[in-house]
Amino acid sequence: MTETTTNRPPPRPGDDPPISRQQRWRYGAALALIVLISELAPMEITLVYPAIPHMTQDFRTLHLGWVLTMVSLVAVVSLPLVGKLADTYGKKRVMLSLAVLFSVGSLICATADSFPMLLAGRALQGTAGGMVAVSYALVRDTFPRRWVPVALGTVAAGIGVSALASPFVAGWFIDNHGWQSLFWFMLGYAVLLIPVVAVLVPESSLRLHQRLDLLGVALLGSGVGLILVGVSQGPKWGWVSSGTLGTLIGGAGLLIAFVVWELRVTAPAIDLRLLASGALRSTLVAYLFIGFMIAGYGLLMPQMLQTPAQVGITYGVGLTATALALWTFPTGLLTMVCGPLGGAVARRRGARLTLIGAVCAMITGLVAAAALAEHRWQIMVISAVFGIGMGLYYASGPNLVMDAVPAEQSAVGAAMLGVVGQLGNAVAVTVLSVVMAQNIASQNPKTGRITYTDTAFQQSFILAAVVGLAGLAVAIKMRHGRAPATGGAATR
Structure with a gap:
């Protein structure tokens, strides 16, 4: 039996009361903190991507892809539970609990002296994969209706901040203090944010009482x-x-x-009856394919660009981790810029248009990357194009979902979006790691560092782009999202 309780009546479209200047500041501060704590989810991926080649020296295994796959796998498993717990016990309460688990996982990873121990820490970090879904639901529940589409885009822009800053942070820490220092940084970041969020971010009053x-x-x-x-x-x-x-x-x-x-x-755990709605079903299918593209780009680009030039390959640029950040910063910058822009477009023209633009940009970036960029200006152009796609992508999904599910199941709906995205990530890392492992050019016997053939990267980038074409077909065909986004008001 399902029971929904709330301390205030749900607002209807357009009935937001006037907001004072003080309330605007409170909403602004709360949104900033939600963005900052939501960074834990992308941070556990974006900070670690550049470290993968360096971990080879300590863990000589061909299965380092599981450092990323483990996070996605745990996120897939935990997201339905996280969504249900958030709708039942409160979004902010669950958000803080995830941050604590993330902190414990970061500590384990920072002190890991074996590959299984590292994977155990990554598993705990993976629970933070539900952070963004809970953030979307918290924004929907606590912000004025007319603010919600752009606020959701702003949360997405926060992911752009992570994409922008993470390569620089990772590069500096890796080059100066080793890959372990990345996890000490993540631990400190989470520990500092937890008490501030606990005090200043409001809790949702909506509750959905169900058994787990x-x-x-x-x-x-x-x-x-x-x-x-x-x-x-x-x-x-x-x-x-x-x-x-x-x-x-x-x-x-x-x-x-x-x-x-x-x-x-x-x-x-996942209300599959919600999939009876073609609106939600088409959104999730599109996001499954797009998740594959994003993971493919994130896995392949750092490895390709950090490989030194050598005989037998044409793609070797030999960037340090810090130089990699400098030449790929357009991805994060344009993700950050295009997140709110995508939210504004969704509010005026519909989130489907935003999603189509996102997929087209990402496919273009992957096809260009398959040409194996040899010049740094090419790297920047590819990074910029993919960053535009990322920003529009993060703005479209939450708006599509919030307008497709009932208010009392907003966290569950957002969790379902997260599940398919993480599932796409996990499948991409697993499949592309297999493709790469079949095309090894050489391995340094002293450092264990692997050099892949040109074919390895070409096939992998093209495969990711082909999967993206399937997502584009779904986005073009979907009927949902053609009307202006309402921030969930239409489903209240």
């Missing part, structure tokens, strides 16, 4: 995990071996069981 579907969460996590293991180990075990087929079939079976269970239980 732990079995559904377990089925989803186990199914996705087995499939990712099967894909990543397929080249080593053999694609028709009993181990590979067993994990793939077992994972598929668990996902089927998950769907059957979710449709029968009264309080599902």
Whole structure:
């Protein structure tokens, strides 16, 4: 049985009361803090991307992709639970709890002396993958209706700040203090923010009282995990071996069981009945494909640009981690700029148009990257184009979801968006790591550093772009999002 309680009646479109200057400052401060704490989710990825080549010296394994996959996998598993907890116990309360778990995970990663210990820390950090979804829902619940579309775009712009600053922060720490210092930085960032957010950010009064579907969460996590293991180990075990087929079939079976269970239980982890709405369904499908593109770009670009020039490859630029930040900063800058811009476009022309623009820009960037940029101006142009796509992408999704789900299920809806995005990320890292591993040019016996062939990057970038074309087709066809975004007022 579902029960919704609130301390105030839900507002209707256009009935926002007048806002005083003091209230504007309070809303502005709260939004800034929501943006800052939401940075934990992209930070756990964007700070670590440049560190992957450097971790090889301490953990000599071909499976370093799991440093990224583990975060996405845990996010996929935890997001439904996070969304339900946020709708049940309060968005701010859950947000702070995620920040605490992130802090513990950062401490473990900073002190890890083995690869399994590092993955354990990354698993705890991965719970912060639900931070952005909870932030979107908190904005919807606590901000004036007419502010919500642009406020959601501003939260997205915060991700742009992370994309802009993370390469510089990562480059400086890696070049001067080693990759472990990145996790000490993340720990300090979270610890400083937690008490400030606790005091200054308002809590949502909306509550959705349901039991937690732990079995559904377990089925989803186990199914996705087995499939990712099967894909990543397929080249080593053999694609028709009993181990590979067993994990793939077992994972598929668990996902089927998950769907059957979710449709029968009264309080599902992911309310699949929401997918009866074509509006939400088309948005999630598009975001699954786009998540693959984003992860592909983030995984491939740092590795390609940090590889030194050498015989047998044409792409070697040999950038240090700091130089990488300097030449790819347009990605973060334009993500930050285009987030609020995308929110404004969504409010005037509809979020579907914003999404189409995002996908087109990202596909263009991936195709250009497949040409294996040899000049630094080319790197900056590619980074700029992809950054435009990222900003529009982060602004379109939350507006599409908030206008597609009931107010009392806003966190669940945002969590579903996060699940498919993280699932796309996890599949991309796993699949592209397999493609790269099949095209190794050489490996330094002293440092363990791997050099990939031109073909490895060309095939991977093109594969990511092709997946993006599927997302573009969905975005063009979708009927949802053609009207101006309302910030969720239309579904109240």
